[in-house]
Amino acid sequence: MSDLSEIKKKAEEAKEKPATYGPDIDLERYTTEAPEHDEKELSEIEIVDRQKLLNAGVDISGKDRSGTFIQVDSSVIHSAPSQEGIEVIPTRRALEIYPWLEDYLWKVVQVNTDKYTARAELEFQNGYFIRALPGVKSIFPVQACLYLKSENINQNIHNIIIAEENSELDIINGCANESPEAGGLHIGISEFYIRKGAKITFSMIHNWTETTAVRPRSGIRIEENGVFVNNYVCMHPVESLQLFPTAFLVGKGATARFSSILLAEKGVYFDVGSKAILSAPEARCEMVSRALSTGGTVIARGSMVGEVPDIKGHLECRGMILKGEGRIHSIPELDARAEGVDMSHEAAVGKIAREEIEYLMARGLTEEEAVATIVRGFMRVDIEGLPPILKEQIDRAIEIADKSLL
Amino acid sequence: MLEIENLTVSVEGKVVLENINLEIERGETRMLFGENGSGKTSLLMAIMGLGNYKVESGQIRFKGEDITDLPPYERAKRGIGIMFQRPPTIRGLKLKEMLELIENNGESPEELARKLNLSEFLERDVNMGFSGGELKKAELLQLIAQNPDLVLLDEPESGVDLVNISLIGTAIRELLQKDLHKSRMKGGLIITHSGYILDYVEADKGCVLVNKTIWCTGNPHEILQGIRERGYQACLTCQK
Ligand SMILES: Nc1ncnc2c1ncn2[C@@H]1O[C@H](COP(=O)(O)OP(=O)(O)OP(=O)(O)O)[C@@H](O)[C@H]1O
Ligand SMILES: [Mg+2]
Numbered sequence: 001m002s003d004l005s006e007i008k009k010k011a012e013e014a015k016e017k018p019a020t021y022g023p024d025i026d027l028e029r030y031t032t033e034a035p036e037h038d039e040k041e042l043s044e045i046e047i048v049d050r051q052k053l054l055n056a057g058v059d060i061s062g063k064d065r066s067g068t069f070i071q072v073d074s075s076v077i078h079s080a081p082s083q084e085g086i087e088v089i090p091t092r093r094a095l096e097i098y099p100w101l102e103d104y105l106w107k108v109v110q111v112n113t114d115k116y117t118a119r120a121e122l123e124f125q126n127g128y129f130i131r132a133l134p135g136v137k138s139i140f141p142v143q144a145c146l147y148l149k150s151e152n153i154n155q156n157i158h159n160i161i162i163a164e165e166n167s168e169l170d171i172i173n174g175c176a177n178e179s180p181e182a183g184g185l186h187i188g189i190s191e192f193y194i195r196k197g198a199k200i201t202f203s204m205i206h207n208w209t210e211t212t213a214v215r216p217r218s219g220i221r222i223e224e225n226g227v228f229v230n231n232y233v234c235m236h237p238v239e240s241l242q243l244f245p246t247a248f249l250v251g252k253g254a255t256a257r258f259s260s261i262l263l264a265e266k267g268v269y270f271d272v273g274s275k276a277i278l279s280a281p282e283a284r285c286e287m288v289s290r291a292l293s294t295g296g297t298v299i300a301r302g303s304m305v306g307e308v309p310d311i312k313g314h315l316e317c318r319g320m321i322l323k324g325e326g327r328i329h330s331i332p333e334l335d336a337r338a339e340g341v342d343m344s345h346e347a348a349v350g351k352i353a354r355e356e357i358e359y360l361m362a363r364g365l366t367e368e369e370a371v372a373t374i375v376r377g378f379m380r381v382d383i384e385g386l387p388p389i390l391k392e393q394i395d396r397a398i399e400i401a402d403k404s405l406l
Numbered sequence: 407m408l409e410i411e412n413l414t415v416s417v418e419g420k421v422v423l424e425n426i427n428l429e430i431e432r433g434e435t436r437m438l439f440g441e442n443g444s445g446k447t448s449l450l451m452a453i454m455g456l457g458n459y460k461v462e463s464g465q466i467r468f469k470g471e472d473i474t475d476l477p478p479y480e481r482a483k484r485g486i487g488i489m490f491q492r493p494p495t496i497r498g499l500k501l502k503e504m505l506e507l508i509e510n511n512g513e514s515p516e517e518l519a520r521k522l523n524l525s526e527f528l529e530r531d532v533n534m535g536f537s538g539g540e541l542k543k544a545e546l547l548q549l550i551a552q553n554p555d556l557v558l559l560d561e562p563e564s565g566v567d568l569v570n571i572s573l574i575g576t577a578i579r580e581l582l583q584k585d586l587h588k589s590r591m592k593g594g595l596i597i598t599h600s601g602y603i604l605d606y607v608e609a610d611k612g613c614v615l616v617n618k619t620i621w622c623t624g625n626p627h628e629i630l631q632g633i634r635e636r637g638y639q640a641c642l643t644c645q646k
Contacts, residue, residue, distance in 0.1 A: 355494045358456050362490075363508050363548060364482035373507065377498025377531070 004102070007111050011121040014112035021299070022242025022271040025213050027115065030154035030185045032123050034073035042068060042078060048147050049178060055236075055393070056174030056207040058145040066170075067130070067142040073153050074125035085136030086169070087129065088144075091158050094129035101129065104160050108191045108219025108248060116215040120156045120189045127157040127189070132167035132198070141170040141203075148177035148184040148212065157188040163198035163226070173204045180209035190218040194226035196251065203231040205393075210237040210267060218243070224251030224280075232260040234270065235393040237296075242271040244301060249276060249283035249311075258287040259381050264296025264326065273301025273331070278311040285312075290379050291319040291349075293326030302345065303333040309340030319349035320378055352378075407432045407593045408453070408556055413464035415445075415452045421462065422448045424618040430556070433590035435582055435607060437626040438597045440615030441638045446597045447491050449615070450558045453595075454488045455481050468556065487554030489545040491561055491597075495533045501544060502528035510551040522547050522577060523570075538565030546577055557581055559596040563603045575606025582607065601630045614641045 018024050037047060042062045048070070050060050062068050067081035067088040076090040087094075095101050111121050128144050148155055163169045177184055186208075194200055200220075208214060220228050228247060247256040258274040276285040291298040302315040319328030332345040352374055360370035376395075408430040415423040422445045430436050440446045452459040453466060455478045466474045473481055496504070501524075505515035519525045522543045527536070536544055542562055549557060562578060563571050583590045584607065596603060604626060612626030614633070621641040622629055632640065 353494065354457060356496055358478055359490065359494050359496070360507075361478040362454050362456065362482060362488055363504070363552060364479050365507060366479050367477070369507075370479075373499060374496065377496055380498035 007106055007121060010112040011118040014118040015115055015122070017112065017114050017118065019114040019116060019215070019242065021244060021301070022215070023240050023269065025185060025215070025240070027119060027154070027185070030152050032074065032125070032154050032156065034075070034150040034153050037072055037075040037077050039079070040077055045070065045077060047072060047077070047149065048145075049176070052176045052178075052207055053145055053147070053174060056145070056176045057172045057203065057205045058143045058174035064140045065143045066138040066140040069128040069130070069142075069144040070147065071126055071128075071145070071155075071157065072147045073150050073155055076126050079128065081142070083139055085133040086138055086142060087131040087133075088142060089129045091127040091129050091160060094160070101160065104162070104191060104193065105158070106191075108193075108221050108246075109189050109217050113217060116187045117189060117217050119154075120158055120187045120217070123154070123156045124158055125156045127159040129160045130169065130171060131162040132164060132169040134164040135166045136164075137168040138170045141172045143172045143174065146173070146175045146186065146188060148182065148186060151182045152184060153182070154185045155187065157186070159188065159190040160193075161190065161200065161202075162193045163195060163200045165195045166197040167195070168199045170201045171203070173202065174207065175205070175214075176207040177209055177212050180211050183211040185213045186215070188216040190216065192218070192220040192228065194220065194222045194228055196224045196226065199227040199229070201229040201231070204233070206234040206238065206241070207236050208238040208241070211239055213239050214241040214243070216243045216245070218245035220245065220247040220256065222247060222249050222251060222254035222256060225253040226251060227255045228257070230256070230258045230274070232258075232272070233393060234272075235261070235263040237265050237268045238270070240269045244273050244275060246275040246277070247285070249278045249285065250280055252280045253282040254280060255284045257285070260289045261379060261381065262289070262291045262298055264291065264293045264298045266295030266323075266325070268296030270297065271299040271301070273299075273303065275303040275305075276313065277305045277307065278313060279307040281308055281310045283311045285314075287315045288381050289317045290381055291317075291328050292375065292379060293319070293321045293323070293328050295323045295326050297327045297329075299329045299331065301331045301333070303335070304343055305335040305337065306341035306343050307337050309338045311341055313343040315343075315345035317345070317347040318378065320375070321349070321351050322375075407469060408595075409467040410453070411465045411467070413452065413466065414462040415448055416460050416462050417448060417458055422618060423452065426464070426620055428613070428620055430593045430595060432593060433583075434611070435594040435596065435609045437601070437604070437609045437612035438595060438615065439599070439612060439629060439633060439638075444615045444638070445618055446615055447560055450488055450560055450595065450597065453558060454478055454486060482552070482554070485555035486558065487549045487552045487556070488558040489542070489549055489560055489562060493533050493541060493545055495531065497531055497534065499532050500529055501532050501547075504532050504548065505551050508548060508551045511553060513551070515551075518547055518551055521550070522573060539567055539570050542566055542574060543570065546574060550577060550581060553581070555592055557592060557594045559594065561597050561599065563598065563600065571602060572606065575603060578603070578607050584608065601626070604630070614638060616641050
């Protein structure tokens with residue numbers, strides 16, 4: 001196909017193009033050279049920090065999972081499903097097995113979006129292809145782990161996820177890096193295709209360190225009555241992280257739900273949001289975010305475009321600053337382009353209300369207990385499909401919040 | 407049990423209570439009257455030790471101990487409990503969890519809620535979208551869990567319907583051990599405008615807050631009658 005050379009050409013042209021959002025990253029700081037690792041059985045994997053992955057929702061024992069994919073730097077070290085009707089294949093291999101898969105590359109994410117998408121194409125390493133065949137429902141979540149190990153490594157991932165008609169796919173995508181000394185840049189392209197009546201629940205948990213730069217780029221195409229549930233949790237520091245997945249609700253009754261929970265400690269920079277374009281009748285979208293700053297910066301974006309009548313969208317963003325120098329900047333955006341569009345947003349940012357702390361103190365809670373209780377309540381969002389590890393992550397956030405007040 | 411001596415309190419730099427002297431004995435129930443904005447809520451908040459209500463001078467003693475500088479939770483631990491006039495909403499904390507956080511004598515949230523007909527509220531966020539009467543009942547529910555020795559009630563009957571007032575009245579009677587006599591240990595300080603609560607909870611004394619301080623301590627029914635006939639300011643001229 002001449003398509004491929006066209007893609008390369010576009011990538012070349014966008015090589016220097018800065019991203020719309022987030023601080024610019026000097027790509028020269030990073031290398032794509034890393035030692036190669038072979039594929040292994042789960043029980044033989046030794047080169048990753050299991051606890052770190054567990055904190056990112058990835059259980060290397062493979063227990064209660066319908067499949068596992070692990071990539072360390074540029075090497076896939078494990079890729080296998082454990083349920084019939086579900087495929088988990090490294091992207092490179094999948095492209096060989098299924099020539100038709102080429103048609104799914106760079107369709108819901110544009111290769112010339114910015115220098116990161118260009119880089120992902122020009123320095124493409126690997127990634128995963130996960131698919132649920134028609135009518136198949138994942139019994140357990142499929143887990144995917146993207147891991148940075150080598151010093152100053154630039155990892156370039158391209159994932160394709162397809163839920164065929166009436167299937168259900170539950171994915172936990174956990175990311176981590178080995179140590180703060182190593183640094184690193186993770187670029188991850190993810191293209192989701194949700195067919196008629198299908199559903200994908202995608203929970204992304206980030207467990208980076210203060211020296212990692214992260215630029216995921218995701219696009220989601222949702223057909224008739226398809227459902228996309230996106231959960232994003234980042235309770236750990238990161239040098240700079242910017243993501244803005246975009247969902248295209250093209251089928252009647254398509255639904256997208258984005259939830260994110262963020263903790264920004266001192267020195268951390270998050271620019272996190274999502275966008276939905278509702279272009280079919282009865283499409284529904286909901287975006288909910290909770291951001292807690294103990295000194296870091298959070299830019300919380302939410303954007304919805306209603307292109308046809310009879311769509312419904314709601315955007316809710318709440319932020320809480322527990323320490324003076326933190327910053328939470330909420331940027332909600334609603335764009336209605338037809339009559340009969342029903343979109344709303346609700347944003348509240350501020351510090352923890354003294355009145356609420358004292359109310360609990362009057363009931364016998366110490367100040368620390370009162371703060372922890374309020375923060376825990378604030379961070380509580382009813383999130384579907386998130387692994388129990390989230391609770392521990394949130395408790396950790398509260399511990400940090402507690403300490404920062406003393 | 408509670409002794410307040412020459413207490414002056416300011417809010418946001420403005421003196422709202424001046425030279426308050428008040429004593430509540432073990433087993434005593436006291437009614438507090440006073441016009442809107444006279445400082446009744448401020449007095450309860452100061453007794454509870456809430457931050458906005460700054461003690462400029464004077465002393466608050468509870469069970470013989472000076473508690474003027476103690477934080478609210480220390481006062482709660484020593485046995486003071488308050489029903490807020492305008493409790494805040496606590497997002498993400500269910501009423502049931504709130505009851506579990508309160509140290510109590512082991513009664514389950516379900517048992518407690520049944521008494522006040524609040525069972526369906528246990529799974530709701532504390533005070534979120536509660537109606538006026540529901541707020542009062544939820545406050546009382548928490549107080550019952552807490553079971554304090556000194557019960558501070560800020561207009562417990564205001565906004566409550568005729569059926570619920572009897573429910574609330576009965577619960578307050580129990581909380582104040584009204585069925586005991588000599589052995590009654592609980593004290594109460596109850597703010598009321600209408601005095602309807604007196605139909606359910608007998609009070610030993612009443613007093614009136616006028617011009618930032620307390621006047622006219624005496625029979626609560628007579629005081630209420632006096633206010634009805636002559637207004638609050640008359641208390642200034644009629645020093646019992
Ligand atoms: N946070 C505050 N900031 C400014 N003024 C306040 C504050 N809290 C109370 N006040 C003022 O203090 C005075 C006493 O208020 P308080 O709430 O104690 O009155 P109250 O007797 O309980 O009235 P009501 O019967 O209406 O409940 C009022 O003038 C009120 O406006
Ligand atoms: Mg009041």
